[in-house]
Amino acid sequence: MNENEYKIQAKNVDVYYGDKKALSNINLSIIPNTITAFIGPSGCGKSTFLRLLNRMNDYIDVFSMKGTITIDGKDIYKPKVLVEDLRTNVGMVFQKPNPFPKSIFENVAYGLKIQGVKDKKFISERVEIALKQAALWEEVKDDLKKSALSLSGGQQQRLCIARALAVDPDVILMDEPTSSLDPISTAKIEDLIFELKEKYTIVMVTHNMQQAGRISDHTAFFYMGELIEFGKTTEIFTNPKQTKTQNYITGRFG
Amino acid sequence: MNKIQINRIKDQSFGILGLLATLSGLVLLSFFIGQIFYEGCSRIDFNFLQDLPSRKPEKAGIFTAWTGTLWVLCLTTLFAFPLGVSAGIYLEEYLKKSKLADLLEINISNLAGVPSIIYGLLGLEIFGRILHLKNSLLAGALTLALLILPIIIVATREAIRAVPNSLRMASYGLGASKWQTIWNQVLPASLGGILTGVILAISRAVGETAPLIVIGALAYVPFAPSSPMDEFTVLPIQIFNWISRPQHGFSVNAAAAIIILLGITFTMNGIAMLLRSKWQKKINW
Numbered sequence: 099m100n101e102n103e104y105k106i107q108a109k110n111v112d113v114y115y116g117d118k119k120a121l122s123n124i125n126l127s128i129i130p131n132t133i134t135a136f137i138g139p140s141g142c143g144k145s146t147f148l149r150l151l152n153r154m155n156d157y158i159d160v161f162s163m164k165g166t167i168t169i170d171g172k173d174i175y176k177p178k179v180l181v182e183d184l185r186t187n188v189g190m191v192f193q194k195p196n197p198f199p200k201s202i203f204e205n206v207a208y209g210l211k212i213q214g215v216k217d218k219k220f221i222s223e224r225v226e227i228a229l230k231q232a233a234l235w236e237e238v239k240d241d242l243k244k245s246a247l248s249l250s251g252g253q254q255q256r257l258c259i260a261r262a263l264a265v266d267p268d269v270i271l272m273d274e275p276t277s278s279l280d281p282i283s284t285a286k287i288e289d290l291i292f293e294l295k296e297k298y299t300i301v302m303v304t305h306n307m308q309q310a311g312r313i314s315d316h317t318a319f320f321y322m323g324e325l326i327e328f329g330k331t332t333e334i335f336t337n338p339k340q341t342k343t344q345n346y347i348t349g350r351f352g
Numbered sequence: 353m354n355k356i357q358i359n360r361i362k363d364q365s366f367g368i369l370g371l372l373a374t375l376s377g378l379v380l381l382s383f384f385i386g387q388i389f390y391e392g393c394s395r396i397d398f399n400f401l402q403d404l405p406s407r408k409p410e411k412a413g414i415f416t417a418w419t420g421t422l423w424v425l426c427l428t429t430l431f432a433f434p435l436g437v438s439a440g441i442y443l444e445e446y447l448k449k450s451k452l453a454d455l456l457e458i459n460i461s462n463l464a465g466v467p468s469i470i471y472g473l474l475g476l477e478i479f480g481r482i483l484h485l486k487n488s489l490l491a492g493a494l495t496l497a498l499l500i501l502p503i504i505i506v507a508t509r510e511a512i513r514a515v516p517n518s519l520r521m522a523s524y525g526l527g528a529s530k531w532q533t534i535w536n537q538v539l540p541a542s543l544g545g546i547l548t549g550v551i552l553a554i555s556r557a558v559g560e561t562a563p564l565i566v567i568g569a570l571a572y573v574p575f576a577p578s579s580p581m582d583e584f585t586v587l588p589i590q591i592f593n594w595i596s597r598p599q600h601g602f603s604v605n606a607a608a609a610i611i612i613l614l615g616i617t618f619t620m621n622g623i624a625m626l627l628r629s630k631w632q633k634k635i636n637w
Binding site for chain 1: 532
């Protein structure tokens with residue numbers, strides 16, 4: 099595949115938290131409109147790597163990195179890059195649903211409002227589209243003014259997805275999006291993620307091996323800050339090249 | 353008697369001891385308040401609020417004192433609120449962890465414990481003499497603002513720290529800048545706590561006497577202040593002055609003034625409690 103066709107490319111990425119090396123020499127390329135799952139035991143660096151892609155690690159005082167990460171061919175760690183711009187292009191859904199303590203409507207409209215969008219009609223259109231994309235519209239269309247905190251956990255997480263979609267990103271990062279949800283909500287979110295890949299490039303961290311197997315196209319296995327193996331999900335799960343990967347997937351450690 | 357029974361008895365006796373400890377403060381306070389009300393209640397009428405000070409106790413009123421208190425309250429809030437809250441936001445959201453930051457933090461906590469008379473001396477020197485504000489309302493309000501600044505800063509920081517970090521991350525994740533995140537998420541979520549702290553700090557300032565005596569607030573001001581540059585007095589000073597006089601009539605006046613002062617501080621504390629419960633109902637994580 100041609101270099102320019104990759105959505106996200108990481109080259110020789112090292113990450114340090116103070117003196118501690120959290121990631122070493124990560125090289126990874128992600129194709130547009132695919133779902134990539136990061137798996138690995140806790141503390142292996144997969145969430146750290148995910149947060150590199152929208153520069154959320156910048157908020158950790160002792161964080162530093164080497165190497166390059168490009169999105170659409172542009173280095174996102176160049177000094178003149180505006181992180182606010184980057185994050186409207188690379189949305190994020192967090193591990194625990196974290197809606198703002200505001201109404202459902204205001205939650206979804208927030209990203210547009212901080213961009214300075216004033217057109218009320220445009221905002222309400224975008225809110226409706228985003229809620230429909232997140233498969234939440236039917237459940238909340240009559241109480242958009244209700245507090246987002248009155249929704250169930252699964253609904254809150256779909257609201258957070260809608261909130262990320264409303265600013266029209268290209269890439270969506272998900273950090274264990276279903277780890278705090280029950281099986282039914284999890285199934286709904288998985289269906290949703292699967293549908294979203296038509297329009298978006300999705301990168302997710304998951305602790306749930308079955309989930310990675312069910313919905314992802316590619317899987318990356320991280321272990322002790324290194325990328326052990328990266329490839330098609332079917333191959334990683336049926337025919338891993340590394341014994342570490344095989345041991346982890348079959349549940350022998352981790 | 354076995355071990356368990358002995359433990360039971362210890363248990364019960366501590367319960368009684370604790371009750372006594374709790375009541376001792378309350379009983380004394382209610383005795384004091386009862387005494388004050390018994391003595392002063394009948395003295396409060398419209399004329400008492402409207403009269404100027406006088407040598408005759410039955411003619412003296414607290415008009416200059418309560419208007420002075422109101423002026424001081426408003427001016428102090430005007431200075432201390434924006435400064436204190438901004439400093440709190442800066443320390444909590446902007447300042448990175450460092451040796452200097454630790455030093456700043458320790459010093460602000462220390463400032464909150466400095467005796468108020470020291471603030472009075474500081475105010476006298478800086479505002480009264482160097483800035484030539486003399487014994488004006490402005491000098492008094494600035495001094496009190498300085499006094500309650502550390503309290504407001506600490507309260508602001510605590511309220512901001514209670515806002516879950518996931519909220520900030522959600523906002524940053526959508527492309528919000530630091531200030532947008534603070535303005536749209538952090539401040540609304542912490543406003544209840546901040547306002548509570550500010551009101552409690554101001555109600556402390558209203559009761560302060562020592563620093564204002566040092567500044568030169570007078571007990572006898574024959575007219576109500578009409579601008580920040582005027583001389584002034586406040587309720588606590590008026591009370592202090594009346595109490596120290598020999599005639600019985602003045603101690604009745606003092607009791608009545610104390611009731612008014614208590615009314616002001618209790619009202620403010622009540623507002624603070626109301627705000628807190630209202631915000632807690634609105635935001636529950």
